[in-house]
Amino acid sequence: MSASFASALGAAREAAAAQHYPQGALYVVATPIGNLADITLRALHVLQLADAIACEDTRHTQALLRSYGLERPGSQLLAVHQHNEQEAAQTVVQRLQAGQRIAYVSDAGTPGVSDPGARLVAAVRAAGLRALPLPGASSVTTALSVAGVVAQGVEASGFVFAGFLPAKPGERAQAVATLAQEPRCVVLLEAPHRIAELAQSLATLGARPVTLGRELTKQFEEVVTQPASELPAWLAGAPQRTRGEFVVLLHPAATAGDAGEGLRVLRLLLQELPVKTAVRLAAEITGEPRNALYAAALALKHEDSE
Structure with missing residues (x-):
C-alpha cells in the first residue's frame, strides 16, 4: 500500500x-x-x-x-x-x-x-x-466540466452521450453526419488506435468546436479545443497526442440555423439537384456549415442506395 x-x-x-x-x-x-x-x-x-x-x-x-x-x-x-x-x-x-x-x-x-x-x-x-x-x-462529466460548452439556445442545452462510434469508415461517417444535426453537445469516447480516424470523420464539420480530453486526471493530462477541421493536423503535430484514452466533445453548432431545418431543406433539394448544388443552396438557406451538410448528403444518398 x-x-x-x-x-x-x-x-x-x-x-x-x-x-x-x-x-x-x-x-x-x-x-x-x-x-x-x-x-x-x-x-x-x-x-x-x-x-x-x-x-x-x-x-x-x-x-x-x-x-x-x-x-x-x-x-x-x-x-x-x-x-x-x-x-x-x-x-x-x-x-x-x-x-x-x-x-x-x-x-x-x-x-x-x-x-x-x-x-x-x-x-x-x-x-x-x-x-x-x-x-x-466519470470521464464524461470530468471532460464536460472543463470544456466550456455553452448552449446556443434552449434546444441546445444539455448533452447527448454517444459513446464509441462504429469502427467501419462508412458507418462512422454516417454516424457523424447524423450527429451533425444534433443541436446539443455530443460526448464521444475513443481509443488511441482509432482517434486519428475519428478526427478525420469529424473534420467534415468544419468550424464546429471540438474538445479533446486525453489522459484525464493522469500525469500527462491534456484538454484542447479546436475547430473540427483542424483536429487531424493537431493530432499529427506531436507523437504523444494520439496516446491515451480520449473523451471527445462536439460542441453545439455556433449557428443561428436550426439543425433539423437544415436536414429537411437538404432532403428536399437532393430530390431535384446534384449533391454539390443541393449542399450549397442548403447552406445558404439555413446558415449551417457546408461541410456538415455535405457529410449529411452523402449519408442520405447511402441510405437511398440500400
Whole structure:
C-alpha cells in the first residue's frame, strides 16, 4: 500500500461506517479514471465491507485494491465483463439472494457508462434485489466540466452521450453526419488506435468546436479545443497526442440555423439537384456549415442506395 493512502482506510471508516449498508444488495462503485486519489471514502469503506467484488478484470482490480491496502483472495473476485456479463450476473444474483453484499467495479470510472454493469444491474433489479450507487469519477462529466460548452439556445442545452462510434469508415461517417444535426453537445469516447480516424470523420464539420480530453486526471493530462477541421493536423503535430484514452466533445453548432431545418431543406433539394448544388443552396438557406451538410448528403444518398 502506498504510504499516502495509509490513513485513508481509517478515514473511510470514520466517515462512512455510520451509514446502513443492507445485506443482499449490489453496490455499484465508481473508481478512479486515472488518479488514485480520486477514490471516495465511501467507496473504500464498501470495498472493505463487501463479501465479494465483481469486476471487469480481476487482475486490474486486484492491483487497484492493493494500492489502497485492501488485500482480497482470488475467490472473492468475480469476473463480470462484456463477454460473460449476462451469465455471470446470475452468479451474483445467487450470492445476493444468500444475503451477501457484492460490490461491482469496472476497470475505471462509473460502471454501466460505456463499461459493463448495465446488464448486471438489470438482472439484479429483475430478481427484486437492490442496486445501490456509489458515485464518483466519470470521464464524461470530468471532460464536460472543463470544456466550456455553452448552449446556443434552449434546444441546445444539455448533452447527448454517444459513446464509441462504429469502427467501419462508412458507418462512422454516417454516424457523424447524423450527429451533425444534433443541436446539443455530443460526448464521444475513443481509443488511441482509432482517434486519428475519428478526427478525420469529424473534420467534415468544419468550424464546429471540438474538445479533446486525453489522459484525464493522469500525469500527462491534456484538454484542447479546436475547430473540427483542424483536429487531424493537431493530432499529427506531436507523437504523444494520439496516446491515451480520449473523451471527445462536439460542441453545439455556433449557428443561428436550426439543425433539423437544415436536414429537411437538404432532403428536399437532393430530390431535384446534384449533391454539390443541393449542399450549397442548403447552406445558404439555413446558415449551417457546408461541410456538415455535405457529410449529411452523402449519408442520405447511402441510405437511398440500400
